[in-house]
Amino acid sequence: MDIFFHEKTKLFHLCNDRISYIIGILPNGEPGQFYFGKRVHDREDMSYLVNHEFRAMMVGTPDDETFSLEMNRREYPSFGTTDLRFPAFEVIPENGSHVSAFRYVSHKITEGKPKIAGLPAVYTEKDYEAKTLEIMLSDELTGVGISLFYSIMRDYPVITRNVVFANKGSEEVRIERCMSLSLDLPDHDYTWMQFSGAWGREKTPVEKKLEAGITAIGSLRGHSSANHNPFVILKRPNTDESAGEAIGVSLVYSGNFLTQAEVDTYGMLRVMTGIHPDRFSWRLKEGESFETPEALLVWTGSGLNDLSQSLHRLYRKRLSRGIWKEKERPILLNNWEATLMNFTEESVLKIAEKGKEAGVELFVLDDGWFGVRNDDFSGLGDWYVNKDKLPEGIAGLAKKIHDMGMKFGLWFEPEMVNPDSDLYRAHPDWVLASPDRERSLGRHQMVLDMTKDEVQEYLYERMHSIISEAGIDYVKWDMNRTISECYSIGRNASEQGMTYHRYILAVYRLYERLISDFPELLFESCSSGGSRYDAGMLYYAPQTWASDDTDAVERLKIQYGTSYGYPVSSMGAHVSECPNQQTGRICSVGTRGNVAFFGTFGYEMDLNKLTDDEFAEIKEQIVFMKEHRALIQGGDFYRLISPFEDNYCAWMVVSEDKSEALAAYYRILAEVNPGRRRVRLKGLDPDSLYRTDDGEFYGSELMNIGIEINEAPDVIKLPRGDFDSRVIHLEKISK
């Protein structure tokens, strides 16, 4: 890994074993994008990549009309002058002009990777793991400076980027748009893959061939959202899971975002991601600076599985933090689907005791333990225990759970308040709301104005005191509504465009304070399931509740879709009761387990209601998971058959040293007298012999001949019926 700088030609080349990212200085003095992709040889002069030409209707620079920014590839494009494509940023001085002229002034190359104050970011543990290039630009007229940061990681085919604006001038300016990255590519022969959906059906891959014009996704909901995820893939038309070129673009941010691809009339492609410019306007006073969130570029020449695995490893090892990031996650039992809010200490202890008997390690008390909260119409915001339900308080219940030998976890939804709550009655101005207008409700609740110090302090004090008094081991941090009327009461008009971003900074701040007070606490983020499942959240909470849809068959799609961008170790997945509460589907406890194994496994049901046989099976599942979770949560994940395209789904994980693997396949609907079907495994050592329940096979056999996955009519290997599944353990027995 290195960053070469060629003084004479002012050429920067960031590279590691796999990728190169090359930046030159264009004739007008601003940085230009010369190359991003597979590693290329370093050289001093690449000025052949600068276009000089004269075309009809082209706007050129006054001293050289053959040079137009629109005909060139730029690193951080402004709007106006000679480029009228969508810009990456706009800095507006008091005279209202959108025109700027940011030119290269200097640069710095440093070992390691700097932190971004108050924002999540990929980090290094040792300086030699990354190098960082900072390119400083300045606009002479306003005195504003822009620093473009690029870090190249030694062990990942990844470039991280962010931007810092510094007002060194003598008047206030407004930042109206500040994308975290913009990447101009020379052609647009890509298929755009986004991950979209809604509550209960998160992260469905959607593909579009890029054509002239704009392709974009985003969120103006105040959270990254289940509607669109801030992660997209651009793949070449022939790229599949195991071969071909692709670029991943991920924004490490949990608020409003825009990810956009613009194909111009000459076929060039401009990709950008960052804070959504709508509803955003940041006042930058003299002497102040503003940092954008981080964005990641990941490149592969070896297919989508490889791209996903690079991100999985990066997120597990250098984005998630703390003691839990690579530790085996506790098998949990959550009472939500078992009791909803109707519980007493006695009833939850009964569920917990059965969990303990089954081998569960963490009992989680979900919504309903505070205020007057028997349904979702009241109580949110009143973070004081409900003594009618829990006479000995949270500390009393936690002690009983701890005495049983389990950890204890608790649900919070700090960002919200019900109008029917003591908190709202006392502080009606603590919510985001437009003055003198109706306040919309979502799930009968409003959003607290987290940007206010008094709100932050109230929540910090309440959470800190409950966590410390009761010795809580795990927190599920929920967020169950989208933000509407994003207005901060009491602040002046010119600051309202800062509210969405300030809100998410405040959420991050509260997380950060609790993490530093309780470094051993395990956080699981949740937003009605996966409505805030993004790389930003993984910096604070290494696991996310992937979806409120706990149906095993539906979960195949949700977990498969999620795996494109996020690791198995981050996916909250539980076995829930039958018929399933979201779909009414009946599915064996075996298949429910076989799906939930590929996540941070747990249960969400009253285990007392199971038959003896089912309970015995659950005990076996827990033994199985304890034995294999290090492999599942720390191994390399391979997608084998997509449930979006097939009646089957298959995936597998392989340990880093290839000594062990688990392959799973699922047949969704039963077929009568089915045709033959084999699946080829991946990632094994071709010349090693592996032991499986069905015999011993070389890795090369398993990966090329594959294994049979349908039920032959005369061999009853699998239970019959719909929603059938099997998990196969493979262990290397010889080289």
Ligand code: DGJ
């Ligand atoms: C939404 C979450 O996704 C559920 O798991 C549960 O915690 C409920 N909120 C509680 O209100």
